[in-house]
Amino acid sequence: MTESDRAVVARSLVQQCLYGRLQVKPPTQDSEAEWVEIQRGMVVYICFFKGATEEIIPKIVSTLLNVKLCETETGRYVSVLDLPGNVLIVPQATLGGTAKGKSMQYHANIGKEEGMQLYASFVAQCEKELSSSSKCTESGVLVKHGTYGNRQVLKLDTNGPYTHLIEF
């Protein structure tokens, strides 16, 4: 079976931002909402499909962190590791939807437990890559991420989102 014959196991959407703010804990009666934020960098929305396993995670991480989608001050495009830029990871199961009449169906989406594990691995491996890049550690860029299963209350400020879809 060639690469192109197998079903897609993950879908990512990448947008560039100048600033991003994401709620990671909703407000309760006793506490205020909690947020994470990043300055200039990349927002990665990620969704896993049935059939995705840990094996695919390194490829996703490597592709997203090395693809040249980040604009430098001089208008060149480099990877987020090279910029260096921050990374905001947003779990987004809705990306797995398929339009069926006037509704969306999510039959191909991975189960909640498995999805949560893959998401945790993806976040951890992104963090590891950034922390092993001297360029990134010196400039202090960070990986921030949303809470799997939560409503992803998000604010974005961009100089052009330059939206890309990358499937695995």
Add this chain to the structure above:
Amino acid sequence: MTESDRAVVARSLVQQCLYGRLQVKPPTQDSEAEWVEIQRGMVVYICFFKGATEEIIPKIVSTLLNVKLCETETGRYVSVLDLPGNVLIVPQATLGGTAKGKSMQYHANIGKEEGMQLYASFVAQCEKELSSSSKCTESGVLVKHGTYGNRQVLKLDTNGPYTHLIEF
């Protein structure tokens, strides 16, 4: 040839927003930048591929304006026409990209002239649909759109983008 056999001719990405602001004219030496903005509604990023023609536009418009992706105050999902909500259309050719090594390629994207015409039709037909909905005209919701070919400087404020990919 069945529907599923033919190549995709358009890719849209839909996000929900509480507020969206998009630059439609960059600043010059003599003038400030011009922006459009919407309150609560739907952001539609749109990209056309080679092979797209005027014939597909009504289907795209009908699908996007009628699919139930907009959340009501009570947490139900309805169409943007039913909400009723505003629509912010963002031309986004980058959505047509394919990862090739560390770069993106856009070989499948439609040519600039054709793309501009299809985009204009898409915008016009969205406007027509909203203006022929009494619910929409009574509530004063609007269609706003970006300038084809420009940098899409965008600010978004969401209560969860609830991102969906819909291809045609």
